[in-house]
Amino acid sequence: MVVRDPFTKPFCGAEDLGKAIPENDHAVSVCLPRWEDVIGYEEGKAEVIDAFESGYPRFVPHPFVAELFLAAQEEFAKKDEVAMVFPSLAAAWRCADYIKRRCGATSRLESYGWENLTAVLFKEEAFTWGWKYWQHSGEIVSSRLAEAALADAPVNDEAVEAGKQAISVLRQRIAKLYHGLTGKDVFLFSSGMAAIAAVHRLLLIDKPEDPSIQIEFPYLDSLKVQQEFAEAGAADFSITESGGVEEVKTWFEEGKRATAVFTELPSNPLLRTANLERLASILNKKGVPLVVDDTVATAINTDAFRYADVVTTSLTKMFSGAGDVAGGAVVVKPGTEFYELLRERLPSEEAASPLFLHDARVLEVNSRHFRERVEATNENAAELVDWLRTRPEIKNLWHPSSECRDYYDQVRRSSGGYGALISFVIKGGEPAARAFYDALAISKGPSLGTDFSLVCPYTLLAHYDELEWAAKRGAPANLLRIWVGLEDPEDLRGRFEEAFGVLGESG
Amino acid sequence: MLSPMMRLFETMSRELRGLLPLHGEVFQFYCCEFYCCGPTVYGAAHISKFRAFVLRDVFRRTLELSGFTP
Numbered sequence: 001m002v003v004r005d006p007f008t009k010p011f012c013g014a015e016d017l018g019k020a021i022p023e024n025d026h027a028v029s030v031c032l033p034r035w036e037d038v039i040g041y042e043e044g045k046a047e048v049i050d051a052f053e054s055g056y057p058r059f060v061p062h063p064f065v066a067e068l069f070l071a072a073q074e075e076f077a078k079k080d081e082v083a084m085v086f087p088s089l090a091a092a093w094r095c096a097d098y099i100k101r102r103c104g105a106t107s108r109l110e111s112y113g114w115e116n117l118t119a120v121l122f123k124e125e126a127f128t129w130g131w132k133y134w135q136h137s138g139e140i141v142s143s144r145l146a147e148a149a150l151a152d153a154p155v156n157d158e159a160v161e162a163g164k165q166a167i168s169v170l171r172q173r174i175a176k177l178y179h180g181l182t183g184k185d186v187f188l189f190s191s192g193m194a195a196i197a198a199v200h201r202l203l204l205i206d207k208p209e210d211p212s213i214q215i216e217f218p219y220l221d222s223l224k225v226q227q228e229f230a231e232a233g234a235a236d237f238s239i240t241e242s243g244g245v246e247e248v249k250t251w252f253e254e255g256k257r258a259t260a261v262f263t264e265l266p267s268n269p270l271l272r273t274a275n276l277e278r279l280a281s282i283l284n285k286k287g288v289p290l291v292v293d294d295t296v297a298t299a300i301n302t303d304a305f306r307y308a309d310v311v312t313t314s315l316t317k318m319f320s321g322a323g324d325v326a327g328g329a330v331v332v333k334p335g336t337e338f339y340e341l342l343r344e345r346l347p348s349e350e351a352a353s354p355l356f357l358h359d360a361r362v363l364e365v366n367s368r369h370f371r372e373r374v375e376a377t378n379e380n381a382a383e384l385v386d387w388l389r390t391r392p393e394i395k396n397l398w399h400p401s402s403e404c405r406d407y408y409d410q411v412r413r414s415s416g417g418y419g420a421l422i423s424f425v426i427k428g429g430e431p432a433a434r435a436f437y438d439a440l441a442i443s444k445g446p447s448l449g450t451d452f453s454l455v456c457p458y459t460l461l462a463h464y465d466e467l468e469w470a471a472k473r474g475a476p477a478n479l480l481r482i483w484v485g486l487e488d489p490e491d492l493r494g495r496f497e498e499a500f501g502v503l504g505e506s507g
Numbered sequence: 508m509l510s511p512m513m514r515l516f517e518t519m520s521r522e523l524r525g526l527l528p529l530h531g532e533v534f535q536f537y538c539c540e541f542y543c544c545g546p547t548v549y550g551a552a553h554i555s556k557f558r559a560f561v562l563r564d565v566f567r568r569t570l571e572l573s574g575f576t577p
Contacts, residue, residue, distance in 0.1 A: 090552070093546075093548060093551075093552045094551075094552075096548030097548055097550060097551050097552070099548075100548060100549060100550065106547055106548060106549060107547070107548050108544070108545055108546070108547050108548075109545035109546050109547075109548060110544070110545040111545060118545075119545075
C-alpha cells in the first residue's frame with residue numbers, strides 16, 4: 001500500500017475526518033476537515049471522536065496508549081477504579097497529587113513492571129483531572145513507548161545502544177544551534193510541555209509562594225502549567241504595549257516577587273514578541289530568570305540566548321518536521337546566574353519524563369535537515385504573507401514580520417527569517433470563516449511545524465470553553481492559523497484562491 | 508546458605524511468623540512470591556515515602572541472600 005502524500009493529497013475532505021496526519025502509526029495530528037468537526041470534537045461528539053485514528057498526544061489518547069491504560073487497569077484496578085500510566089513514579093505521583101488537590105480523590109500507584117512505567121489508579125470520576133494532568137504537564141507515555149511496553153519484551157541491546165547514540169547526537173545537534181553550548185547543556189523530554197513544566201517546577205523549589213509572570217498571550221498549556229501547578233499561579237500580561245517592560249517594572253516596583261518570567265518567541269497564535277532585551281536587563285538585577293520558548297521562531301531564525309537564561313523548545317514541531325514523534329528540550333546557557341542550579345536539578349527531571357529511545361532514533365533522523373527546512377518554509381511563508389496582505393478577504397493578519405518586529409529583530413539572526421506560522425481572520429464573521437475553512441484544500445488538524453502545510457481554527461481548538469477570555473487577549477474565535485510547509489508557494493496560493501472563491505459565491 | 512525459615516513481624520497480630528510454603532508442606536525450589544502494593548497518594552512525595560521502597564528492596568535482597576529464587 002502506498003502511504004498518502006500530504007503534499008499532493010492533503011487531508012482536508014469530509015471523508016478524511018479522524019484520519020491520522022500524516023498516515024503513520026505514530027502521527028501527532030488528526031484531520032478535522034470541517035468547522036463543525038472542530039466544534040464536534042470540542043463538544044465530545046461520538047461521531048467525531050470515534051473516527052479518530054490518532055490525535056495530538058497530550059489531548060487524545062493514542063490507541064497504543066489507551067491499550068496500555070486498559071492493560072494496567074486489568075492488572076491492578078479494584079472495583080470502580082480506572083488506570084492511567086505515566087513514564088515514571090515521580091510523574092505518576094505528581095498526577096496523583098494533582099488529582100487529590102483538585103477533586104479530593106486519592107489514587108494508588110503501582111509499578112507497571114516495564115521500565116519505569118507507573119500506573120495511577122483512581123475512581124472513574126477523577127479521570128477528568130488525571131487527563132488534565134497528562135495534558136498540562138506533558139509527562140506523557142509516547143505511542144512508541146506504549147507499543148513497546150505492550151509487547152512486554154525488553155528493548156534489545158542493539159536498540160538501546162542506537163537509542164543512546166541518537167540521544168547523544170540530538171543533544172549535540174541542539175547545542176550547536178546556540179553559541180558556546182555543549183550537549184551537556186541540553187535536556188530531552190517526552191514533550192515540549194514536559195520541558196516547560198520541568199523548568200517551572202525547578203524554579204518553584206526556591207520560591208514556592210511566588211507566582212510566575214507570563215508576557216504575551218501564550219499557547220494554552222504554557223499558561224496552564226503556571227496557573228495549575230503553582231499555589232500562587234501566574235501573573236498574565238497578554239498583549240503588552242511595551243513588550244512586557246512596563247508591566248514587569250511596575251510589578252517589582254510594587255514590591256512583588258516572581259519565580260520566573262515566561263514568554264514565547266513569538267507567541268502562539270498572535271505571533272507577538274516581548275522586549276527581551278529590556279526585560280533581561282530588569283530581571284538580571286532582580287535575580288529572576290527569563291525563560292523563552294523558541295518553538296515557533298526556531299533557533300535557526302533566532303538566538304533567544306542573547307537575552308534568555310533558559311530556552312525551551314518543542315521538538316515535535318519544525319525540529320522533527322515529519323509529525324510522527326513528540327519531544328521537548330530544555331537548554332541552559334553557561335555563565336548565567338541559574339546555570340549551575342539548573343544543570344544540577346534537570347537530570348532528575350529529565351529522568352522522570354524522558355525522551356524514549358525509539359522516539360529519539362526517529363527524531364534524530366527527522367532533524368538532520370532542520371536548517372534547510374526552516375529556511376525553505378521561511379521563504380514560502382514570506383511569499384504567502386505578502387500575497388495575503390493584498391487580498392480583500394483578509395480582515396486581520398498576524399506574522400512576526402509585522403507584529404512586534406523590532407522586538408523580534410532583537411534576537412533574529414543575520415540570516416534568520418520570520419518563520420512560517422501565520423494567523424489570520426477573514427471578513428464576514430463565523431459564516432465566512434466556516435465556509436473558507438471547509439473549502440481550503442490544505443491538511444487540517446492540530447499542531448504546526450510539519451514539512452507539509454497544516455491549518456486549524458486555533459482559538460476554537462485551544463480555547464473552546466473560554467472563547468471570551470481568549471478574545472479579550474486578542475485571539476478572536478474565528479482566527480485561523482496556518483503553518484506554511486514546503487509546498488510550492490504558487491500551489492498554496494492556488495488553494496487559497498479556490499477557498500476565497502467560495503466566499504465570492506456565497507456573496 | 509539456604510534458610511527458608513525466615514520469620515517476619517506481622518503488624519496485624521504483632522507476632523513473629525514464619526513464611527508459609529506456597530506449594531505443599533515444604534518450600535519447593537525455595538521460590539518466594541510476594542506483592543507490595545504501591546503507595547496511596549495523599550500529598551506531594553517526600554523523603555519518608557522512601558521507607559516503603561527501601562524496605563521491600565531490603566526484603567527482596569535478604570530473601571535472595573537466603574537462597575530464595577526471585
